[in-house]
Amino acid sequence: MGNEIVERRPLPRPRASDGGGVDPDRELVLRWRAGDEGAFADLVRRHERRVFRLLLRMLGSREEAEDAAQETFLNLHRHGHRFRGDALFSTFVYRVAANAALNRRRTLGRRHAREEGFARAQHEGTALTSAPPDPEHAAAQAERRSAVQVALLGLPPRLRLPLVLYDVEGLAYPDIARALDVPEGTVKSRIHRARERLRELLLDAGAIGAEDLRP
Amino acid sequence: MTHAEVRSDLGDYLEGDLPLARRALVDAHLDGCPACASRLTTLRATVDALHSLEDPVPPPGLAAAVLARIEAGEGRAGLLARVLASVPPNLRMRIAMPGLLLVSVAVVALWLRPDPQPPAPARTSLQEALGGSARVGASSPPDASIEERPASPVVPPGALDEALRDPASVLRATAALDEAGRDAWLAGLAQQAGSRERTLAVARALRALRDPRGPLLADAFLRLAGLDASP
């Protein structure tokens, strides 16, 4: 009887772990290690998008994400020579970015982050959508996106980080485990808990609910 | 299955991670339980909502800003230059010689390191790789003392006047220091301030910076100057 209203198919999973194959950044990392600063510039350009995306979702504001992204790449420049190539360089980049996010939230303090992050997330969730074909639909969509961002900020960083790495960045469990330096089982259970918590926050905010329960 | 058992399986169910037999049991329960079925639906909607977040475009100047800061000495190679810049010229050579030696030893060591590294557990080496800056499971890196820690930063004369004229200079001077280095630098600055008025003026200027680090520096500065940070 429930078959008509409940979608049963598993979620699509485009993610793949870095188990095999050559690191696409290997060449650039080697050149940089050998003293070629131009190679580092290429690495920055190659990774800025994912770093900025992760930090925007973690921090909720473009301004803070930009500051933290700069910090990430400076830290990468300072410490990246110790990267040994036993994980993907991109995993290493995520790790440095994750540290920048946690660090920044700590230094800014909870109160500041909550008050300002909220307001900005709300503002930017609506301000950042590109020109819509159907303004009404687009406005609703923007509102929902900003509600999702606000709800994300309501999760503790411990849960938010693996969730964003999994559901926004599309990393596989083993890579998240490497990036966060926690066991894979912990990553998995945190992602499940984070989704549960986010579900409640979105229900409370009215961002999901009635229309999702219809076929 | 109980509702609770089904609910604790919904995450794996959604990911397609449940063994087939277990999945069949959950399916059977969902067929007869609208409450659990709607829970699955809202969980799926939650994940869909995350997937529908837009892919943001980074600010166009991001890479250029990073490279400019590295150029200005905030990256790895610039550390020695930065320490030297804060030291009076007549002392520079005396510090520079051993410093240069250390750096060249480090560079040679990097060159000599065989490229495909012997296999090591990924977690340990990533942890080491981040060293002092790691917040998730930090450990002290073996070679950190060579390059990462300027012993104690020297505050150049006139730094306080510059801080009053251009408070962002404090940001620049402390940007690459670790917490201890930053505190040492701020303490030196506080000494230069001399009076309570000048100390408070610097703190106010720092607080007014557009940069989020401004207020933090202001608090640390007041603390190190022996003044309470609270208004």
Ligand SMILES: [Zn+2]
């Ligand atoms: Zn049930």
